[in-house]
Amino acid sequence: MSGRAVDRPAGPSRRAVLGGAGAGLAVGAAGGAWGRRAWAQAPAADAGAALGGARVPFHGPRQAGIVEPAQARVEWAAFDLLSSTRRDGLAALLRTWSAAAARMAAGEPAAEGENQIALDAGPSSLTVTFGFGATLFDKAGLADRRPEALAALPAFPGDALDPARSGGDLWVQIGADDALVAVHALRVLVRLATGLAAPRWLMSGFARTPGATPHPMTGRNLMGQVDGTNNPRPQDAGFDAAVFATGPDWMAGGSYAVLRRIRMLLEGWDTLPLDRQERIIGRRKSDGAPLSGGPDAVERTPVDLAATDPDGVLRIAPDAHVRVAAAASNGGAAMLRRGFSFHDGLLPDGSPDAGLLFAAYQADPAHGFVPVQQRLARGDGLSRYLRHEASALFAVPPGAPEGGYVGQPLLEG
Ligand SMILES: C=CC1=C(C)c2cc3[nH]c(cc4nc(cc5[nH]c(cc1n2)c(C)c5CCC(=O)O)C(CCC(=O)O)=C4C)c(C)c3C=C
Ligand SMILES: [Fe+2]
Numbered sequence: 001m002s003g004r005a006v007d008r009p010a011g012p013s014r015r016a017v018l019g020g021a022g023a024g025l026a027v028g029a030a031g032g033a034w035g036r037r038a039w040a041q042a043p044a045a046d047a048g049a050a051l052g053g054a055r056v057p058f059h060g061p062r063q064a065g066i067v068e069p070a071q072a073r074v075e076w077a078a079f080d081l082l083s084s085t086r087r088d089g090l091a092a093l094l095r096t097w098s099a100a101a102a103r104m105a106a107g108e109p110a111a112e113g114e115n116q117i118a119l120d121a122g123p124s125s126l127t128v129t130f131g132f133g134a135t136l137f138d139k140a141g142l143a144d145r146r147p148e149a150l151a152a153l154p155a156f157p158g159d160a161l162d163p164a165r166s167g168g169d170l171w172v173q174i175g176a177d178d179a180l181v182a183v184h185a186l187r188v189l190v191r192l193a194t195g196l197a198a199p200r201w202l203m204s205g206f207a208r209t210p211g212a213t214p215h216p217m218t219g220r221n222l223m224g225q226v227d228g229t230n231n232p233r234p235q236d237a238g239f240d241a242a243v244f245a246t247g248p249d250w251m252a253g254g255s256y257a258v259l260r261r262i263r264m265l266l267e268g269w270d271t272l273p274l275d276r277q278e279r280i281i282g283r284r285k286s287d288g289a290p291l292s293g294g295p296d297a298v299e300r301t302p303v304d305l306a307a308t309d310p311d312g313v314l315r316i317a318p319d320a321h322v323r324v325a326a327a328a329s330n331g332g333a334a335m336l337r338r339g340f341s342f343h344d345g346l347l348p349d350g351s352p353d354a355g356l357l358f359a360a361y362q363a364d365p366a367h368g369f370v371p372v373q374q375r376l377a378r379g380d381g382l383s384r385y386l387r388h389e390a391s392a393l394f395a396v397p398p399g400a401p402e403g404g405y406v407g408q409p410l411l412e413g
Contacts, residue, residue, distance in 0.1 A: 051177055051210055052122030058102035060399040061253055062244070063406065065129035066336070066361050067234055070207040070219070071175035074340045075186045076259065076357065078133070078168025078392060079197040087140045091411040093196045094130065097172075098405035100188055101128035110188040118184035124177040126185060130406045131171035131257055131394025139169060145410060147248055149256050149364045150395050156377040158388065165201045165261060165390040173257075173359075177210055201390070203261060205340025205357040218288060218299065222341045222354050223269055223385075225281055226288030229299055230322070231337055242334040245363045250409040253398035255361040258335075258369040261342070261390035264355040269385045280381040282320030290322070291315050305329075319381040325372055335360040335368035355386070365393060 056064045081090065100110040107123040109116050137146035172189055176182040190199055208219045221227040232239050245251045269277070274285060282303070283290050289297035292307035292315045305323055307315045316323050327334045338361065343354040362368030376383060400406045 052120075052124050052181075053107070054125040054177065055107060055123050056105060056125050056127050058098070058105040058128065058400075059402045059404075063129045063254075063396055063399045064105070065127035065173050065175055066243070066255055066338070066396065068125070068127060068175075070338055070340060071125050071127070071182075072177045072207055072209040073175065073179045073182045074205040074207070074357065075172075075174040075182050076203040076205070077172045077174070077186060077190070078200040078202075079170040079172070079193055080200045081136065081139045081169045081197050082195070085139070085196045087142065087411060089196050090136070090140045091405075091408075093193060094407045094411065095405040096192050097128075097130065097189055098400055100192060101185070104128070104185050104188065110185075114188065116184075118178070118181040121178045121181050124181040126174070126176040126181055128185060128189070129173040129175075129396060131173070131396045132407065132410075133168050133171065133392065133394050135167065136169040140411075142410065145248070145250070147245075147251055147395055149245065149366065150393060151366075153258065153365065153370060153391060153393055154374070156373050156388070158377050158383060159391070160387050160389055161391050162389055165203075167392050168200045168394075170197060171257070171259075171392065171394040179206075203342065203357055203390075204344075205342045207340050221339070221356055222264055222266065222343070223277070224285055225277075226283070226285075226299060227339065228337065229283070229288050230303065230326075232334055238334075242363060242368070243336045243361050250407075250413055251395060251397060255336075255363065255396045256365050256368075257394045257396050258358075258360045258362070258365055259390075259392040259394070260356075260358040260388050262356045262358050263353065263387040263389050265385045265387065266352050266354060279317050280319075280321060280385075282316040282322035291320075317381065319379055321376070321380050321382040324375050324380045330371045330375055333368055333371045335362040335372070361396070 056068055058064060085093075104110050105123055105126045105128065109119075132150075134146060134150045134152065137143050137150075172186075174182050174185045174189075176185065186202075193199075208217075218226050218228045232242055234240075243255055245254050245256065272280075278285055278291060282292075284297075288299040290301055290303040292304040293301040303316065303322055303326065305314075305316055305326065305328060309315055323329060338359045340357045340359075341354070342357050343352065345353055347353050360369045397407050397410065400408060
């Protein structure tokens with residue numbers, strides 16, 4: 001695992017204050033490979049400036065925005081190429097996008113004369129991550145270079161997918177700890193795509209704001225559960241093999257992102273008694289401890305799927321989410337989850353249009369998301385409180401070196 005230098009101003013470490021789905025990664029950052037990261041010091045006037053000044057370099061062997069802790073705000077945007085855009089137009093777009101992303105991540109104007117509406121907030125840990133959809137390869141004359149791992153996801157029982165909010169030729173994930181910074185970056189990238197690609201769909205999500213909890217904690221989702229505990233961590237044996245691809249050549253060091261907009265049926269969920277909610281997940285709601293561990297268990301107590309109570313009843317129910325999703329139940333299938341909550345107002349029936357923007361990164365979806373979701377869709381007690389409403393799969397190429405752009409080995413190789 002190669003390190004990516006992260007500059008941050010003086011003050012509390014972002015990793016020391018950050019909750020969210022990546023908190024496990026934050027713990028890992030203290031040791032192991034990520035402990036090699038350089039934390040350069042820069043002056044900061046106050047705590048607010050300390051958060052705004054945090055920088056995650058755009059350039060590096062891997063794209064930023066995969067293993068870094070989830071920021072407070074995310075924007076997902078899918079684009080379709082215009083029919084007039086060929087391979088050289090796509091290369092120009094990715095070159096321009098990469099250069100703008102690198103500058104914004106460094107806290108610089110995206111371009112000369114750019115209006116910089118977010119200037120006084122610093123980069124706020126801005127990351128910009130680019131992905132390629134299966135449809136891109138035909139349109140750009142690259143059909144023979146489409147990776148097998150980009151094969152269409154199968155339909156899953158219960159899917160209620162909206163095609164207008166699914167798929168896309170290109171995907172951009174923008175994360176930042178300040179909403180204005182994230183939305184500004186999105187607007188810059190949309191503008192730079194003019195004449196080459198058009199937005200297909202946009203989604204906004206959020207996670208814990210750094211400093212919102214008194215000590216580092218795994219984040220919670222809108223059902224109230226501690227979510228992200230058993231994510232694989234960069235220092236775990238097998239992490240790179242599970243998350244990062246080794247081929248084809250232009251994808252070595254990249255990953256595959258499965259995205260799902262999952263609406264939570266919160267009105268039904270909220271009326272369930274606490275013990276039902278905990279049984280459905282297999283973990284305590286208060287602290288995320290596994291139900292297999294008894295009263296002394298803590299969040300990080302290993303899950304014991306075989307544990308029974310004195311009557312011989314499984315402590316983690318047969319249809320508990322953590323049992324059905326576990327790698328041990330799915331032939332070792334694993335993925336790095338990096339989800340964000342969304343709350344997009346009310347549906348016509350008055351229920352909240354809210355849930356989880358679920359992202360899973362893996363070396364190959366056929367050995368990650370697909371088998372796990374196949375099992376969840378049939379046997380997960382949580383699934384009756386969820387609706388999968390949108391879906392997409394993108395190849396997320398490796399990062400670009402200084403002066404290069406994301407996807408260059410594909411487009412110029
Ligand atoms: C196909 C993969 C998964 C989908 C889709 C998914 C949706 C989903 N999950 C939660 C809440 C929790 N999930 C938790 C654990 C967990 N979930 C998955 C996979 C999917 N979840 C995995 C692989 C795991 C880890 C299982 C294990 O090995 O223990 C948990 C427990 C805490 C944790 O480990 O993160 C919660 C809570 C929601 C609300 C949701 C859809 C909206
Ligand atoms: Fe889950």
